[in-house]
Amino acid sequence: MKLRYLLLAFCSNAIVYPALAQSGSDTPKPASTAQVPEKEVFSTGVAKGRDRLDSATSTSAFRASEFEKLGPRPLGDLLRTMPGLRVESGIGEGNANYTVRGLPLAAGGSKYMQFQEDGLPVLEFGDIFNVAVDVFMRPDFNIAAIESIRGGSGSTFSSNAPGGVINLISKTGDTRGGAVQFTTGLDYGEKRIDMDYGQPLGNGWRFHVGGYYRAGEGPRDIGFTGYKGGQFRFNVTKQFANGYVRVSGKWLDDRSPTFAPYPIRITGTNDKPVISNVGNFDIRRDSLLSPFIGPVTTLDGDNKLARYDVANGMHAKSKSIGLEAQFEIAGFTISERARYSANSGDFLRIFPSNVGPIATIAASQAGAGATATYASGPNIGQVVPVGANGNGLLAFSYMAQTRARSLDNFTNDIRATRVWKIGKGDLTVTGGLYKANQKLYAQWLHSGIDTDVAGDGQTKMVNVTSAGGVAQTQEGYYTFSRNGSKFRRIFDVSYDILAPYGSVNYHVGKLSIGGSVRYDRGRVRGSLVGADLGGGRVGLTRFDINGNGVISAPETRVAFLPLDAPAPVNYNYGYWSYSSGINFRVAEPFSVFARYSHGARANADKILFTPAVSTITGGVTDPADKDDGVTQLEGGFKFRKAGATLNVTAFRATAEDHNVLNGSANQTIRSYRATGVEMEGSYRRGIFSITAGATYTTAKITRDQLDPTLTGKEPRHQPAWTLEATPQIELRRVTLGANVVTITSSYAQDSNLLKMPGFTVVNAFVVVKPIDRVRVMLNATNLFDQVGFFEFNQSEVPANGIGWGRSINGRTVSLSAKLDF
Template sequence: MVKHHALLAGVMLPALAAATAMPAHAARIADPAQADVAAQTDESAAAPADDIVVTAVARGQNRLDATVATSALSGAALIDLAPRSAAEAFRQIPGIRAEASGGEGNANIAVRGLPVASGGAKFLQLQEDGLPVLEFGDITFGNADIFVRTDFNIARIEAVRGGSASTFASNSPGGVINFISKTGEQEGGAIQTTLGLDYEEYRVDFDYGAPIGKDWSFHVGGFYRQGEGPRRLGYDGLKGGQIKLNLTRKFEGGYIRFFGKYLDDRAVGYLPNPVRVTGTDADPTYTSLPGFSINGDSLHSRGFLQALSLNGQNVAQRFDVTDGMRPLVKAFGFETSIDVDDDWTLVNRFRFSDVSGGFTSPFPASVGTAGAIATELGGAGATARFATGPNAGQAVPAGTLVARVVLFNTRLNSLDNITNDLRLTRDLTIGGGEGAVTFGFYKSRQDIATDWLWTSHLLEVRGGGNAGLIDIRTTGGAAVTDGGTVAYGASFFGGCCRRVYDLSYDTNAPFASLNMRFGKLSVDGALRYDFGRARGTTFGADLGGGRVGTRPVDVDGNGTISTAEQLTSVVPLGSPAPVDYNYDYLSYSLGLNYRLADTLALFASYARGGRANADRLLFNDNNVSTTTGALRNPALAVDFVRQLEGGVKYRDGGTQLYATLFHARTEEQNFEATTQRLFDRSYRAWGLELEGSIRRGGFTLSAGATYTDAEITRDAVNPAVAGNRPRRQADFIYQATAQYETDRFALGANMVGTTDSYAQDDNRLKLPGFTQVNAFARFTPVPRVTLSVNANNLFDVNGFTEAEEASIPADGIVRARSINGRTVSAAVRFDF
């Protein structure tokens, strides 16, 4: 700890001494809410509201002066586009690859060429009002996007890619996406009722904010919705909502804002489903199976609503499958900005989030016919009968497709997060240039306390929410399964993964930055030193050392041990494995921006940032000792990303154009729960990112495209894939929105697309490219009343974001995840 303090002093004290000796004149924007009404620079081309960047920078600044690539998506655009999840909103941001096929959460998200080796958003941080939703974006079954919602509270979503994202946030070397809330600076609100026209969802959104007297303002908003959702499940897969509020007090020289959030929701999590694939790996054709639509159905069913298993204390418990992704978040905090004197400004953000819930969803380990599976499990002459569903008790035809399902039943006991970000900024003048120096200290503590309670089942492949669980009996009539349960453990995954995590991760990071402007030239540089520790215990047979994971248990308590109960996974609670190690790393960024004219700028930046590996590093004795908890190799603790980018920015009236060339090198150690595969790799990516918009009268066109050439340059586990393109990485991703608007009505269309990619890293089976088209229309018959219709995936295309198989199997059935099919909603909104 002494060396940490010494380094902090060594970095900060010389700069502090220099800064205090200099006068200051630079303008200040500390409050993100004020970015909508002011620009930091005084150029003649006034900046639109969404061109003031406040994310991952020392201070709000004009987008034309930023030395990194930035984008913003307004709250009004979100209302028109009506994304069905946060990931669908992210697809509108250039450079962001969001695989929006998991439902309300559980999306894989990456930034221009950085890999998604397992799941979640490893190198990207999701924030709400400048603080992380979770410290790590890829906690297994606890991805950060599960715990955020898009609603009327959002003023805009900002995205920063590369550059200062490495040095103004921990564990985010790829970039930061920040949900910025309304704060009631202007009085007004709305209430909207939305109805699914061709799917079942009923939703109410509301918000209201206003100044209170001279110095106070507030904002409150939220939503509640219920319904089956965009796929046919046979039950309400969506049920819940959230409420957020904030209260701001302004005073001379600053402000203080208090905020709170309560999210209590249930949202189905869509995992890969069976689909038929014909043709060749290089030119495949994906078609839905008879009676099962790949973009409109799911293996969720009214015939599979509950599951019996042992809990994390090895006590039998019945779990509700309909909970799906169940985020429960109770958060509160404050943000303050104080002008300490004429030169110094102190900004502090604090939040505590009580986060818990669960993740429950069926994953098809494989698919076969009922006859073959009956023989496999029960021997020759074994029979299959429906245990649940509309055909309960009837024999299952031998050719019926059946999924061997592992139910991912994970309890999120605690993902609590406490974060504080303190910054002290001084305006200064150096050699005729104006700027600011910032010193800060970041502190967070992230809990990861989860129980993995997986079980194995046989489930009919049938759509409409009508699939039934299937029982197998031997030729002599002996039961092989219990009401469709094959094992009270993950027998289809070799009995693995009955786990308990009880961990905490402390992250500390002093940081410093210098931002200067010398006429047309802007220069900024920053350092960040992260040091942290991982402490806790893990339990599981996967840890080895004689830990027993499967034994006979009378799970249902009927006094006998069935065949399925012979295969009961237990947690070896008497044999914990410690987790006890420290880590540290240095991140840095340097950026330049040159204003060729009021409307035109060139920029370049280079950054090295790190991402501390969290829970995915564990349950591997080659990584972490199961006896001491120490790292086998300290280098395993952190993966580094190095990014170089440069480009041009142009904005003149209603025309904007941004072009960025980028190059990135990435290290990756990871573990994937579904395939039980370890990753130890390096990657290289380069490409071009384009973003632009044009406004002429009532017509607006905005578009973006990213070309990426990515390669696996090294693989310590599977050297054969070196030189291949990373899985699911397309050459092009793109988006565009065209809209025509008058005072009374608006019409618009949006498209999001991708070219082909490979399902796996061996580069055999392709995932076809696709273009999804969305459309919207709104009409205001009288002031303050708006009627609207929104169509998501208007042409009902299949868009595959991932597949488990590396090649077309002999039976032609691949397990893949597609975007949702067409959903059309209508809404009535009243503004006040």
């Protein structure tokens, strides 16, 4: 608790102090900070790149020279260090949860913010079930910067982005050079190589190539190679006198484990819970994954027996080709961006549904007097002892195998901009047309298993037998389904989007006034297959899984897809987005701004398999179900002078949300309101520099249509404060620094009973340059090995003291050696 308040004071001073800094001639300009350098153009989510102090938007940029100091890390861990963003990571390489200053985290992924690479979306929807957009994105040496725009014109210059845009901008070979870096985990299993190179070729040609490859167990003990794969990217540019043409490509084939909520002890009170490890299971570095789990045994999308290796984990594949061009023609700046991506993969989550003492779990499945024996591992066939692993627990978990057969995406964005002299000012007019198609063809396949709860990658599957000797499991499987017949589904849907947009901005003297508008029209066609669609469709069936000619108890609990009874999906949608703002440059280093925006987000797979979509016609009766709107009012000031920056934005946002927390059984239809302030600043003097950010938010559920008792409650996982700071000392040959992130407490569920404690994570780095062009870097994530939770599955302190939650990873230390050439 003390560390949290010290950080709050530290960030407040770091943010406020730059505004008081004097502009003496001995103060050096920042060579490289996490903020946009002085007078640098910001281009994401706006009509035309311009100086931040002349734009009525709230934006940030994170340069490669800074985020590379944090070491090779998942995208979610990097974005946690950016102001205004709220990120729930700790789940693995992808599928983290993202939102922006007060907008709700009602379910996984990124609903309100769009993720882009070089100005085009990676997926049209960032919160597709089990396959969020970040599973197809990897930060590496190809990235020059990560830009974010929060609110503002992001809603009118991108579809499905009412909360803003996060854009990864690639290097393009403007200067000759590259690097190769080798990284090894010192206290965890991972080896990684990164490389990139680019250069001008003459006659207007230039290129850049880069990528990475890694393999290892990863930051948690799982007992097998969980991380394996890599990425390769390239671009080639031809520069002309009046513009350029660029071709780019990407190949990604990378697998990594997914970490789920794991067993913990929760005691104390709802307001002040006491969280501790269960015996011999460290929530920071253990998991329920092990070589003794699996394979995932289930019927596939054709109702044929299939087995999938647990080591496949989160296996993302993406192949893309893109074209970008920009030319000055007859006073117009015409830009064209197009990209086709073939995306697919297999995504496995193994998460507990029930955890308790061995006798309790066994009795719940096989009655009083049931026994538990090992179904895998070195003690196979032996009785599981009462105090097994020092905790005496069993877990019944679901193996959720999502097969994304196609998430192919095509996007084309063409726009034209011209600046006219009108009176003493400049009138900038932009018009554009956005065309996109997003395919969603995915199969949900589930099974349920019993396991013990063991650390060090030693979890084993368990069989349960009744007192009368009747087996209720088969090789550790209790069911080859989930919740009876539910959650066995096929989505085969295509989203076709057309969106014209335009903007006008008038800049005269110190004043800039502008507005933009966009109309999104969507055409949704396809079909659904699922046992939970009703209409007499097949649910459970009997299937001889092991082929011995005898149907066991779990073989009567096999989910079967009604392939001959699909339900149609056939509807259109349309919505308007608009934004207007005013900016006044009070003085060279200081400006004030205000902006009002309204945008929306089309509801994609989150309304499928719900009453919103008719299983007879495929239509959507209530137009309110088709999209969710976000309205934001923001205003603030920006200051930049002599190595110091300070940006402060107050905001008020309202949002609608049609969602599902865990399938159709937990549908939500809500409205939210949030108010607060976000602050970011940087300061550099001599060898010392610091960047810092703070976001204060107060939020409420203003209406819950399905559960009125939640109206007026605070949304789950909504901390009042999110704070980050990165102080550094840069000497000639050594750079020392740390990134510190704090989130304060929040409610585990919308019922506002059980609180998740806040926590602070310190990530430290040391960069040594023993000789020119060689750098050796030591990184420590979670330096002080703190425990912190992004998720509790319980809504209040459990009576038996056993719960499960998703924790940050424990301390990991890596060593890197980098050669620039």
